[in-house]
Amino acid sequence: MTSLDALEPRLPSPLREVPDDRFARHGVRLFLKRDDLIHPELVGNKWRKLAPNLTAAAGRPIVTFGGAYSNHLRATAAAGRLLGVPTVGVVRGQELAGRPLNPVLARCAADGMRLHFVDRSTYRRKAEPDILAAVLGSAGVPDAYVVPEGGSNAAAVRGCLALGAELRGRADVVAVACGTGGTLAGLAAGLGPGQRALGIPVLKGGFLADEIRRLQGAAFGGRRGSWSLDERFHFGGYARVPALLDAFAEDFEERHRLPVERLYVAKLLYGLVALTEEGAFPRGTVLAAVITGRPFPPSRPPRSGPGTDQVASR
């Protein structure tokens, strides 16, 4: 098995200030924490969350779970190829078996992930020990290392401590988009005194605060750091990208030459503009937005060269 260090992650990830009137006129400075540049394929918070799990798996096959548009499945598949570790993706939706794969699942398969489709009721019950054992058995990997859906377990949350630590003394508020909340749970714990983390959930539901408390309990034995959620910017739920949000993201890409991932990062940035316009941040606030990923499939050919951040897409 290839070691993670051999993949030469760019850590700490770059932090850069971007000039943006929508913030400047309220006396707020905006910084982008470029976790999307950590590795061209094992991008962003997925690196931070998967790295400790890959170490713990110690070369055993990795089984994980996701829906048909899961960034986490795609990152796990890429990790498997890069490190020479077998991966199995348990995908929600028996009806998808035998159909042409969507771009996300096609990419997973091309990276060598074995896809195992299960019906929705089995999928819902995947955390129950007997159901899990049956799924692992029928996938032919009874001794696999299991990473939960979305990749958030205690090891993953601890892996995100470094994100907070890299930002100590560099910002007053650090904002991140949330799916499972694992990244926010670790980030908040890693920040220094006087700093706070702000999560923008991309799923509808209002259940996330409890889940983040649970994850911090599992990872650290209790609540850590200062964090809060603003639940207003999910735009209808996971993977919903209405035209308004898409136009906002395109405009942001042009202003700042940043490829804006639509499912998470666009909602985060939209929320930060809206909050700033509402006066949520006092003048003088230094705000850092964590850029947790990049668009998939890439919407444009790879750019590189002087003055641009490299956006590889192989």
Ligand SMILES: *Cc1c(COP(=O)(O)O)cnc(C)c1O
């Ligand atoms: C997976 C993902 C997230 C969500 O991370 P959680 O730890 O599940 O909250 C945020 N942004 C991007 C781009 C992601 O792929």
